[in-house]
Amino acid sequence: MNQCQHYGQCVFEAPDNFKLNDDDKLEYVAEAPDSERDNIEAAVDVCPMQAIRIVE
């Protein structure tokens, strides 16, 4: 549980940080700038697996 299953919902909320590649695997930017915070928080909300954590 709480592990990415590559549903890709984060991609729509924070497209600069999350991407679903052609193999259905998720790629993401591990260290995002502060300016992306709102988008990433929205991505946290929509992850069905609740797999995204923001670590300060």
Added chain:
Amino acid sequence: MPEANPAAPVVIVGAAMGGLRAAESLRRSGYTGAIRVVGEELHAPYNRPPLSKEVLATDVTHEAVAFPSRAEMGDVEWMLGVRATAVDLDAHTLTTDDGNVQEWRALVIATGLRARRLDFAPIAGRHVVRSLDDAMALRAELTPGARVVVVGSGFLGCELSATARKLGCAVTIVTPSAEPMMRPLGDLVAKEMRRRLTDEGVEIFSGVTVAAINGETSVESVELSDGRVIEADVVIESVGSHCNIEWLEGTNLDVSDGVLADNAMRAVTTDGIALDDVYVVGDIARFPNPMFDDVARRIEHWNIPTDTGKRAGAVLAAHLADDGSFADVVAKPFAPMPSFWSNQFEIKLQAYGLLGLVSDDDIRVLEGDLTEQAAVGYYRDDRLVGVLGIGMKAALLPYRKQIAEGGA
């Protein structure tokens, strides 16, 4: 109508995902006044999809499924373990089952659904899965070799069947439908899902209902409408749900199917008037989505409590701010993309749009092969209104875009 007391809190009734998102959204939209969330369950808001899977299969606690608590939520008051029993929209009061009557400045209706039960004697071994406590109660009984009858073949019933089978139970689905997940997915895909579930060892009795559940103190067998009798230790009832609207009785809200809301998630009265200080979010909200048409519908998909909660919070915050922004916020387009997922054995279903809008003739395979991996399109009047992936994910994204743009 008397004015609401501006010192009273915004009261959110329902402490699940929709209520949580509405509270978060109020704070993020700049509302700094008091917020109180009233909820019947003792648990703080948690994620429900694991209830039919991980929570049954492993020793998962509330902590593992709870939504993270955000800093801006620190001063939100949680009144858990109390049920709303009545509301007075003129006096701006809410009554709860502990006898308390509280004032509210604005009200958010987020009481969701409860599981429907079959109408038989309450003996041990009968279960539903809606809440975390439900899932934990069932977990202890899903032991290897247990004979499990699942009544109903929607997504929940099929997921529960898969989990029980993986735990070593003997599983039989009993359903009035011709095929499992027939209504949401249509005949073509449902037939393929029957094949896959059957291959995994799930027995499916379709076109039948439950005539009786036999057993003195605990379940011994299930008698079907065609006379067959299935020996059973556990019966799981996944036969749909009821909207929790009883506490709204006596108001003039339209509660004919859930609670009617406009596109700003404002509650709508039977006279067709949208109330600026009463909002509806989540499974219980029947609202129009301009992505499809102007028909108000309830949508029981996972993303809807979040999308409607955020929308309601933003609109309500603008109303309370009284800074002239309200009309603009209401007019902002709100057309959430319905999305759902279902994992059964190794089968991963993912969908966008409203698959249930179309008839069987308008469902076609867009890519791949149904017996392996496929993308399936659901068309209404030659416009794409839904797409289903069986084991496909990234391939769905262009179709999702097409649906969002009106399906042409």
